[in-house]
Every structure is written in structure tokens, then in C-alpha cells.
Amino acid sequence: MKETPLSNCEKAFVVQAIKERLRLDGRKLEEFRPLKINFGAEWGSAHVTLGETRVLAQVSCELGQPKATRPNEGLLYINVELSPMAALHFEAGRNSELTVQINRILERTFKDSRCVDLESLCVSAEDKVWILRVDLNVLNHEGNIIDCASVAALCALAHFKHPDVTVTGEEIKIHTSAEKDPIPIVLHHYPVCVSYATFQNGEVAIADPTVIEERSSEANMVFGINSYRELCCLNLGGTTLTSSNLLLQCSSRAANRAKQVVDQIKAALATDAEARSADQSVGFTECLKMNTINSLAQDRLSLRLRRFNFTLDDDFRNMSSNSAGAPDIKAEGDDSLPDATRIDENTGLLNSNQSNVRWVPEDSSDSDEDEHIFEKGDESGGADSDDKDLEEELENVAEEMAYKRQSQPISKGGSQQPVKRNIDNSSDSEEETTMVLG
């Protein structure tokens, strides 16, 4: 099936939004989607989600012949599969342009940077070495497959253990895990890919693009980078041109991101190892219980509302608890609808029984304004700018009435002139008052 074309107005909308530094899902330009890592029960299987993009990785191994040019090194193959499961326009078993590109970027990141110690995979030189295969299945395509796949591949490789062997003369015996503990793979460093998409003639770069952003962008950059700020792979290309300044800026941001991701991967590995040593159940069934693997519990609310700030200050909270009608959202959510999304008064976060839906508090700059408007709206019970005129008029009238009351006693005892004027004034105001009050 052919990919549905992106209409011009959709594209223009995204481009315009980026121009105003907004993104459709409410992220900031340099913000990444949340990354989640789960490990399977088997060694070397990992499931990684980046926002809604999900990739399943499985490492497998077999004994085979090494290459003649490198007789004492094991082999590493990386294979990315884009099936129609991920998106309807992917064709199974066909090498599309995207597949080749993703495969090559991952190969360069993991193979050419020598992240896996291949020499330790040698069993007997020129004869038998371990051949590792990393199979990556893209389960859902919501943009930025490369980042997600690279994290999945790295997690799976770091998690994988190959069986121990003993060589006696010609014979090679492969031990089961019951006989001898399997051996983990040696990784020299942890590289991950970080992608950016550029807009506005290569002046703005956004991190972690979604599908629609990828398709309306002008060029994309992929940095394969490890936690020591070493570049392992770099790929930049698209229909438009990029200045070198932007590239260098992005590269240093990418390095910071890579460090965070690697830390997260290491933490996830440690948690998994702990769970295994404590004999707790591990694997994807755990994810089911954690409500993170089944698609229905995922972020349903893909649009986060940046412009609203629900951090409640004291005045507002008192007011809202006193007046019955005003705080509509909170009142509804409290007890009548246990399933609905509601605001947590203390944190200002939007809670729901769907674990992943929440409102992210706004940064202070544009929040002040909105908060102000929000409060005002509630105080005056739905009064907006149109009603302001009426208020002012009422105030004026009240002032003049007060003036009249004050001036009348003076006029009795005072000179002629001011009295006249006062009378004129008062008559005017009297008319007005009757008009308004009557």
C-alpha cells in the first residue's frame, strides 16, 4: 500500500507551528518523548518505547565460520524489519530505502565503532566463532524509528549472554545454562542514536521528530554518539541545506541526551539484574501488569496543553472551594466520575487512572499571563472584557453620586457660581443614575 500523502495544509500547519516554537504534541523544540525500556525473560530481548514508537529487539547467536580476513573475530549482524504492523505502507520482506538507511546507520553505530568486543566471541581461530544477530522488529511507527531501534539494539546486546563452550581437541561442547553460567557480551562503550529534524531553511532543529514532523521537515540529522561524547556515526541529509553552526550546536545537545539515555539503560539493566537475582518474575508479562506494554493503556492524550497552568495559588484555592459554580473541572472530577481525569491540587498535575496521561506544568514565562486570565475569569463569574465597560460606567455613576451628596451641603452656604455648576452636574448625573438604575 502506498503511503498516504501529506496534504499541503497539514504540512504548512506543522511548519507554521514550529515557526512559533510550538509542536503538535506540546513538547518544546528540544524535548524528547519519554523512553521506556523493558526486558524479556530470555537473555537479549528488549522492548523499547519512545513515545508511541515501539521496537522489539532480540539477540541470537550461533557458532559459525569467521571471515577469512579476520579469523579471530566474531561476527555481528544487525537487521531491522519494517513490517506492515508498524505502518501500513511498509512492505514486508522488501528492502525499502528507509530500511537500508536505518540498517546502515545502526551498522555504522554498532559495528564500525567497535562497540562490541568481537575478539571475545572467538571460540577457535579460523574455525568457530560466535555469530551474533540482532533482529529489530518495529512494532509501531510514530516517528524516529532510528533512536528507538538503536536503544533497543543496545539494550538487547547489553542484556544478552551467550552459552559457555569447552573445546577438547576437535570437539566443541556447548553448555546449557544449567551446566555453566552463560557469558555476557563485552561492550566497550554504549552508543545511541539521537535524531533531529530541521526546519526554516535549516535554521531550527527539533529533537525526536514524530511522523508528521519527519515528513514535513527539510532535512534530518542523526548522531550516533556515546556517553563519552564520542561520535560514532553521523548522518545528515534531506532536501535542504544546513549551516555548520546548527550542526555543532545539535551535536553537543545530542551528546548530553546520549548520556541521559545511557544512564537510563544502565539503570534498567541494573533493575532487571536485581529482579532476577531476587527470583522475582521477569519478562514482558511483568510489563503487562505494570500497564505499560498493552497498547490501550498508552498515552491517549497525545496533545498536551502547554498554555494552561493548573498550579493553584492560595487565593484561588480558597475562592474555588467557597464558590460553588466556579471550578468546574475539579468539582466534576472529584467523586462523581472516578474514571475521569482530574487536577491534583497540590502538584498541579492532571491525574487520571490512565497512568500516563498528565498535564505538564508550564514554564513560568508564558504561564503568568494565562493564570491571570484564568483566575479573573473565575472571580467575576465569567466576566470577560466586554463587561468591563459596564463596570466602569457603574463606578463613574457611583462616584458622581457621592460627589453630589458632598457638594449639596456646600452649595447651600457657598457662592453662586459653583452652585450653578454643581446643579448642572448633579442634574446630569441624576439623569444618568435613573437611566442606569431604573
Added chain:
Amino acid sequence: MANQDLLSDQGLRLDGRRAHELRRIRCKLGVFSQPDGSAYLEQGNTKVLAAVYGPHQAPGKKSNHSEVIVNCQYSMAVFSTGERKNRPRGDRKSQEMTIHLQQTLRAAIKTELYPRSQIDVFIEVLQADGGNYCASVNAATLALIDAGICLKEYVCACTASLANGNVPLMDVSHLEEVSGGATLSVASLPSSNKIAFMEMSQRFHLDHLPKVLDHALQGCQQIMSILDKAVREHLALVGSASDWGNIAK
């Protein structure tokens, strides 16, 4: 690593160049009569032929109503490398190279001028000695110019690497590629100093990137002036038949 030997104490490289010197570039436009444009380019021992057909009508299902389709085919002759190659094209590396060339050329061609059309670029590497991508881009530029296709400006590519851990090398050869560290290939539009494509592999510290990138961009500038000279000479030669040579003077 073997990195130490790439640059001698006298500052000379394995083939006798200095760190900031390009290999000799020789090129010729209009080498074939059948294609609309063609070029032959030698960059040191890397030799590349490029042929351009088009713009011609695009096949129905590929046709794009707003811009031209750039179709590339990169192939390496079976005798181009030290070991005889089994597959001249279609392996992952050549497929990747094809995609990269396509991206680069699409960024340089004024694609909006040829809606519903297609431009075919065929590239054959006759001898591979490092910087294949760069030689291919440079040859393709010349072939496109020969075919009279509107470009934004010259698109030139150059590689750069790092020797002895801190000295950037320009335009690396095959020997330096395999014995040295990471190699950065950059395709740029030198007049506006924009990057059309960039690729690198192997480990490389981020702090060195600005320096190496700068060297590669300088290389692109130099290549552009060489290509420009070649194009002008070619035009004078072709035009001399109709007395253009004298008009140009």
C-alpha cells in the same frame, strides 16, 4: 594505533602530500555522446564516470507534480577494488551510497523547475582509492552542468580525517581511510557555505568535529574553484566552434 604513521615528522603524508592538500583532480566534461550530460573525474587514484539522462517524463506512478524525481545508480566496477568485487551494485553499501547521492543532488538541483519529470544519474567507479562518495558527487555535478540542468550552485564534496589525534587531514586516500581513524565526508554548496549532506563513521571525539568539519569545507571550496575552471575551459572549447571563445575574451 597506526594513526601515528599518517603524518611524518616533516608534516608529510603517506603519498607525499601535506595535511591540507587535496589530491590532484583532473576532469573532463562531455565524454559520452549518448547521455544528455557526462563527465569523467579523477581525484588522485579514484576514478569516476558519471552520466546524466534527462529531464524526461517520469513514469506515472512515481511522477511528482511539484518537483523532479532524482534517480541515482551508484555502481563500482568489479575491478575497482583490490579484491575483485562480486556484486557491482545492490549490496547494502552501494544502496546506501545511492541514497546519499540522491539526497545530495536533490538538495543542489532546482527541483521545482522540472515538475512531473525525472533525472537519471548513473555513476560508475572505475577505480576506488578512498573518497568514492566525494568523487562521485563532484563528477555528478559536472555531468549535471554538462546536461544543462539548473543547479542552485556547485555542489562539491570532500573528506577529512584526523591524524596523530589532532591534525586534520584533507581528502583522505584509501590507505589513510583504513589505517587511520574516522573519516568525515561532507557535501556542501561552497558559495553559500551550506551543508547538503554529511556522513561519518567510526569513533571520534566531539571536540574535534569543528576543526575537521572546517577542513572538509575548505576542501569543498578548493574543489569548487577547480570544477569551475574546468567548466569554463570546456565551454570555451565547445563554444570555439561557434566563435564563443573570442566573444568571451
